[in-house]
Amino acid sequence: MGIDVGGTKVLGVVAHHDGTVVASLRTTVVHDEGSRPGEALVAHVVEMASALSAEVGIPATSLPLGVGMPGMVSHDGRMLYAPNFQSASDAPIAEMLRATQRVDLRYLGNDADCAAVCEHRVGAGRGVHDLVMVTLGTGIGGGIILDDRLVRGAHGAAGEFGHMVVDIDGPDCPCGARGCWERFASGRAIERMANEAQAQGHLLDFPLREGASELSGEDVTMAARAGSKEARAILDEVAWWLARGIANLVGILDPALVVLGGGLSDVAASMLDTLRAELPGLLEGGTLHPNVALEVAHHGEAAGALGAALLAGGCA
């Protein structure tokens, strides 16, 4: 069983060792800032585990559980820092989950790390030894597989690609820095650019949804699909920034493959041609630089939960 807790949703799966999903559920995260640190997150995991358990007719305590979380997770299962789940920052999640005695916790780690394991084991990276996973959602998450092994770093915090600074004078980031990569290449980046464009008199052909005060990333991708050149131009700019950050990562890690996944996997798919065209020109050495393949995740936003399940089952 794998459960992926994000800033806005919880995804859970029960899967066989080969990655076949036998049950999956999705719920919305309720943030309860008044609770003890980590309590809301732990409650979500236990509820999801119990619902999945009922779905497959096996007690939750008999299903090895892996959990992916949106932040840096220490090797002993403490949430070190969770920008999009602040109420869980600095909480000993593994200890709290075990104390419930309602789950059989085997793995707890970063959500994008789980997604990387999933794509490496049963997805776009099958058979590839060295890959970088970039998950696109509200922000950017990352996972690194080198020599067929997940890289967690000295403290479990490796793969935090989103806050790599690429434009020292760029927009402020909630992390405290300026010009972090995810300011330019994420769901929030699309929103920011779209609203800036609208403020400048562009994208006016695309009306706001009822009750909404701002354009959302989804509005832009829908407009682009419907043929709006202005919306397409925004996605092209995001694609360029995405390529720029990927080029940085390729210079550092030299993977054979970069997999694009997360909630915006579909958007990534629509950018793939642009990305493949831009990337080689951004690498040090240009055509002399070794090739790197770019693919979209096979398991989309489910990769985190499935990877967590595979890690729990000892398959990765």
Add this chain to the structure above:
Amino acid sequence: MGIDVGGTKVLGVVAHHDGTVVASLRTTVVHDEGSRPGEALVAHVVEMASALSAEVGIPATSLPLGVGMPGMVSHDGRMLYAPNFQSASDAPIAEMLRATQRVDLRYLGNDADCAAVCEHRVGAGRGVHDLVMVTLGTGIGGGIILDDRLVRGAHGAAGEFGHMVVDIDGPDCPCGARGCWERFASGRAIERMANEAQAQGHLLDFPLREGASELSGEDVTMAARAGSKEARAILDEVAWWLARGIANLVGILDPALVVLGGGLSDVAASMLDTLRAELPGLLEGGTLHPNVALEVAHHGEAAGALGAALLAGGCA
């Protein structure tokens, strides 16, 4: 025996397995652009091997040889791209060296990778499992040790930190991009900032060396040591940029330690307090981010040659 071929100098050592150096030599690189690709580099290695061999009284063919080179080196010993040794780009160096039958080549790789191995095995990183090596010279080189193993990447090109873009609107880089990290934090960066400062009427108290048309990085560090506040301000700015790039690397790789080495190891040492003060504030999560230690290389600019020797001897 280890030989480190740089863009301007060749360093060679003969060492015991424990890192004790029994002989070392240094020569200047002569670039011969008219020769066959790689020929000048191969000639430098063979000459240095022969000189070291004479020094210790053991035939070169009986001394396992490791070679570090300033560029991306494929797993089969081809120089993929060498920005500071263009005449060797795309040359099959390992094959050419073996064809001379004058050396016993056991390892050929990137110079900063060799330095990382040296510091991990017998230097500042002894006992540390995950470290990042940053070599400061004309540009910036890099090496990555994860889980006690050197990370070479899918094609041997990992650890190219210098061309990580940190300022999208920054100064042009010979690599074709703009705002690469090494434009702000390297020997050439110090020179650029110093000459810009002088053009603006600063640093005038520090005269140019006879015959020199521009300030060198060494001029600036000497001026700073002699008490020039303007020179110190330049080094402080370089230190800030160094910290910024290191913060990016820490977010990606989460090492326990970052080792600063290369030809500018002394300059790095003079910046260490500033770096240690700046770094925590630049990390995602700030004080919630796991600590990372910062140290100066124990083997300075000799780390590349010594690491190459250790790799050749099968000690790393």
